[in-house]
Amino acid sequence: MLSGWFVALLSAAYLALLFAVARFGDARADNGRSIISANVYALSLAVYCTSWTFFGSVGRATSGGLSFLTIYIGPTLMLLCVGTIVKMIRISKTYRITSIADFIASRYGKSQMLAGLVTVIAVIGVVPYIALQLKAVAASLDVLFEQSGHAEIFWGLDSTFLIAVILALFTILFGTRHLDATERHEGMVAAIAFESVVKLVAFMAVGLFVTYGMFGGLGDLFQRATASPELGRLLQMDETRAGTWTTLILLSGLAIILLPRQFQIIVVENVDESHLKRAVWLFPLYLLLINIFVLPLAIGGLVFFDGQGVNPDTFVLTLPLARGAEALALLAFIGGLSAATGMVIVETIALSTMVCNDLAMPLLLRSRWLQLAKRQDLSGLLIGIRRAAIALILLLGYIYFRAAGEAYALVGIGLISFSAVAQFAPVLFGGMYWKQGTRAGAAAGLMAGFIVWLYTLLLPSFAKSGWIGNGFVEQGLFGVEWLKAQALFGLSGMDEISHCLWWSMFANIGSYIVVSLNSTPDAVEASQAERFVDIMRHGRRDADARLWRGKTSLGAVVELLERFLGVARARQQLQAYAETRGHADWRELPADAEFVHFAEVELAGAIGSASARVMVASVVQEEDLGLEEVLDILDEATQVRAYSRELEFKQRELEAATAELREANERLRELDRMKDDFISTVTHELRTPLTSIRALSEMLHEDPRTELTDRKRFLGIIVNEAERLTRLINQILDMAKLESGRAEWTTGEVDIGEVARESMDSLGQLFREKGVALDGDIPAHGPLVLADRDRLTQVMINLLSNAVKFVSGDGGRVSVKVAAEAGRVRVVVADNGPGLTAEECAVIFEKFRQGGNTMTDKPQGTGLGLPISRQIVEYFGGNLWAESRPGEGASFIFTVPLPAPEA
Amino acid sequence: MKRASPTRQRLSALGLIGVPLLTYPLITLPEGSLAGIPAAYLYLFGVWAGLILIAALVAESKGK
Structure with a gap:
């Protein structure tokens, strides 16, 4: 049996544990060893899953089937837009923004009016949601006690009130421990992450117990559902709900960022x-x-309690209890408590910051009382206001809970809150990406959206609770048909949430854009717009400093910081700032624009940007920059950015050009080296025949008695060597012409077969003398190619004379084959000589490279024939190469492309 | 000017693909049931899990 005391003790123990986690997180943060890791951050986002998820999803699934999933699919898709969220974080960090109200106000010229408006909308929109959490805890207590026969009143006190008080104390302890410059609460985040784990474990445990303990698994549950027409409907995707489905995805996607607690955490x-x-x-x-077990739990509950009228919102508790699993029910209760407390703590902290900075401070700063207390340290007062705001918000939630009672289902309230905060979307996202959005436009958009939301969603929900007459819903305001609250201008056939979202967004976006385009921003607005939209760009600092001009003293600004941050904290921040600017002591800081900007941002972290602006202006003699001047400065900044981009581009171009030049230079050096090599080889090659000519001539000249036979032999050698010299010089000249591109070409249609035959004929004598067989496989009318006839003949003769040089006198055989193949003519000159190694096949085309061993054998050619032939063939677009293996003869093959057929 | 990081672009693209996959009319396509579990249920959770898996692979890859 569950006794009230036991449950109370357990809840207290759980909250104490939470407290310990938070304490630990804070202690670690104070030591500078943050426990906020990526995983903790991700888990703390699950503050999104409130008791509305924990209890309400099952209830929703019993009526809407799978549509409860939209509330979780929307955030999944929204989070994928990481770029937008990073931009928000970057802006908030740079300008020490501490709430969504501050964010919007800061963007539109640090406007106190906008900050207040956003705060009011958030409070009105979210207080019912807090009430919902209290209601969920109260309802879960009721279930636990009803089952065990206890009364729902506790110690003669209202248990819900007790819960509200405990939550308020808890929130105050952790939310307002000190006035952090960035409003960060690491201990609280750690506690929230811990709670997220608890509620997940609890819900999964109940889901597994019901699915596998009470029923025969997922398949069994779904089969039971399909068997009944009533339940089978839950598993169908109903086309008529397509609009609602999309609306809810959009709404929840916005809520994941715009709900004050989500903005706080993310x-x-x-x-x-x-x-x-x-x-x-x-x-x-x-x-x-x-979410996996939500639908199974819903079906399980409907099957198990068929017709007993058990509230589906409590299935998570009643199902385990019905089976007597009290420990599991307690775990589920703790899970629900986790969900509720997590939400309430973060939401009230976020709201209290907004109420304090954006509603209370502006009023206090205007009052005479604060002026009198000018010398006083105000950081204590700030904390006091926040604590009071937390208590007040929870009290409001409690009052709403009392008043609303059972009037409206859990699910409805959550979506009403989502729709309220969705009104921030146009001004928030517009402000981040659209510079033309103005304060007037933002205020108009927010007001219009809020009023439509109030009229089409909140007031009708009041009417349903019976607080106000429902005439405006049933008959329309003043009996005017087209003013019916949930069928505005006759737009019916939608659910109330889609109806509200459609009309409120229409009014909101429309007003925002139209008014923005028709109003002129003031100087602060224009500069803030620039800062927000261009936050991701570099080089912002200069413009920041130049956008402010005025006179002040260091003392006055420091005094202001000390008043709002407390002396110790202010000095600490000043010292840190002085060090970044290269001063050893903050007293040496110049009271310049950058310093004033620093002070304002620092102050914004404590009291919000709008109030910070007012306070800084009060101690500084500012020169009012007109809009024109601000736009000029911003323009200038934009131009400077443009110039620097241009410079960067030019520099890249120059670098590319330098690299190209360097490469060209390398190439030239290489060519130069090759030329040197060439010249020394050429001189060497020329000297060999010259030396022998000279030696023989000298012998003849000096010894007139040389025998006639010797004399004839010597002269024969001289003639041969002279011929070789001439040939060499001719070929060198030819080579030089080819390489420099000055060779003369007479290109025409050439019958390549005929060229081959003629070359064979002209060398026939040579072959016969040496006794080498020469045969040809050449078509009668040869393929026609576009080439220079004489040059082709030169190649042919070169290849043939090479071949005859290397085959042996007896049994030597050279064959020529001409054949057309795909798009080209292939000419092969094959011999059965000694053959070449693979390496030789490649190097043989280098200049002055000769076949055979040049060290031992007498050179048989000039070593230029093949390089020249290759140049010629390549000039006609073909290739020349050798294929051979040692001992198996060699084939020299060249190809010439066939002319493209006339199209 | 800095280009938007490829990781962020890939994730945004994933989000955009997710919208048509998880809304009408595509979600009405799966019919019948598999091992007793309705196809619509499997489809929604399957696509959702797939998006999460790809997002994890993209976000946690080192090549940024």
């Missing part, structure tokens, strides 16, 4: 942008896991 509490990379998949995974 943006303000973010320690490191890179943590988002984990959150982008870990948080959706969490959502997926916590």
Whole structure:
């Protein structure tokens, strides 16, 4: 049996544990060893899953089937837009923004009016949601006690009130421990992450117990559902709900960023942008896991309690209890408590910051009382206001809970809150990406959207609770048909949430854009717009400093910081700032624009940007920069950026050009070296025949008595060597012409077969003398190619004379084959000489490279024939290469492309 | 000017693909059931899990 005391003790123990986790997190943060890792950050996002998820999803699934999933699919898709979230985090960190109200106000010229408006919308929109959490805890207590026969009143006190008080104390202890410059609460985040784990484990445990303990698994449950027409409907995707489905995905996708507690956790509490990379998949995974058993639980509950009228919102508790699993029911209760407390703590902290900075401070700063207390340290007062705001918000939640009672189902309230905060979307995202959005436009958009939301969603929900007459819903305001609250202008056939979202977004976006385009921003607005939209660009600092001009003293600004941050904290921040600017002591800091900017941002972290602006202006003699001047400065900054981009581009071009030049230079050096090599080889080659000519001539000249036979032999050698010299010089000249491109070509249609035959004929004598067989396989009318006839003949003769040189006198055989193949003519000159190694096949085409061993044998050619032939063939677009193996003869093959057929 | 990081672009693209996959009319396509579990249920959770898996692979890859 569950006794009230036991449950109370357990809850107290759980809250104490939470407290210990938070304490630990804070202690670690104070020591500078943050426990906020990527995983903790991702888990803390699951503050999104409130008791509405924990209890309400099952209830929703019993009526809407799978449509409850939209509330979790939307955030999954939204989180994938990491770029937008990173931009929000970057902006918030740079300007010490501590709430969504501050974000919007700061963007539109640090406007106190906008900050207040956003705060009011958030409070009105979210207080019912807090009430919902209290209601969930109260309802779960009721279930636990009803089952064990206890009364729902506790110690003669209202248990819900007790819960509200405990939550308020808890929130105050951790939310307002000190006035942190960035409003970060690491202990609280750690506690929230811990709670996320608890609620996931609890919900999964109940899901597994019901699915596998009470029923025969998922398959069994779904089969039972399909068997009944009533339940089978839950498993169908109904086309008529397509609009609602999409609306809810959009709404929940916006809520994941715009709900004050989500903004707090995602943006303000973010320690490191890179943590988002984990959150982008870990948080959706969490959502997926916590939703797997929702539909099975809903079906299980409907099957088990068929017709007993048990509230589906309590299935998570009543199902285990019905089977007597009290420990599991307690775990489920703790899970629900986790979900509720997590939400309430973060939401009230976020709201209290907004109420304090954006509603209370502006009023106090205007009052005479604060002026009198000018010398006083105000940081204590700030904390006091925040604590009071927390208590007040929870009290409001409690009052709403009391008043609303059972009037409206859990699910409805959550979506009403989502729709309220969705009104921030146009001004928030517009502000981040659209510079023309103005304060007037933002205010108009927010007001219009809020009023439509109030009229089409909140007031009708009041009417349903019976607080106000429902005439405006049933008959329309003043009886005007087209003013019916949930069928505005006759737009019916939608569910109330889609109807509200459609009309409120129409009014909101429309007003925002139209008014923005028709109003002129003031100087602060224009500069803030620039800062927000261009936050991701570099070089912002210069413009920041130049956008302010005025006179002040260091003392006055420091005094202001000390008043709002407390003396110790202010000095600490000043010292840190002085060090970044290269001063050993903050007293040496110049009171310049950059310093004033620093002070304002620092102050914004404590009291919000709008109030910070007012306070800084009060101690500084500012020169009012007109809009024109601000735009000029911003323009200039943009131009400077453009110039620097241009310079960067030019530099890259220059670098590319330098690299090209360097490469060209390398190539030239290489060519130069090759030329030197060539010349020394050429001189060497020329000297060999010259030396022998000279030696023989000298012998003849000096010894007139030389025998006639010797004399004839010598003269024969001289003639031969002279011929070789002439040939060599001719070929060198030819080579030089070819290489420099000055060779003369007479290109025409050439019958390549005929060229081959003629070359064979002209060398026939040579072959016969040496006794080498020469045969040809050449078509009668040869393929026609575009080439220079004489040059082709030169190649042919060169290849043939090479072949005859290397085959042996007896049994030597050279064959020529001409054949057309795909798009080209292939000419092969094959011999059965000694053959070449693979390496030789390649080097033989180098200049002055000769076949055979040049060290021992007498050179048989000039070593230029093949390089020249290759140049010629390549000039006609073909290739020349050798194929051979040692001992198996060699084939020299060249190809010439066939002319393209006339199209 | 800095280019948007490829990881962020890939994740955004994933989000965009997710929208048509997880809304009407595509979600009405799966019909019948598999091992007793309705195809629509399997489809929604399957696509969702697939998106999470790809997002994890993209976000945790070192090549940034």
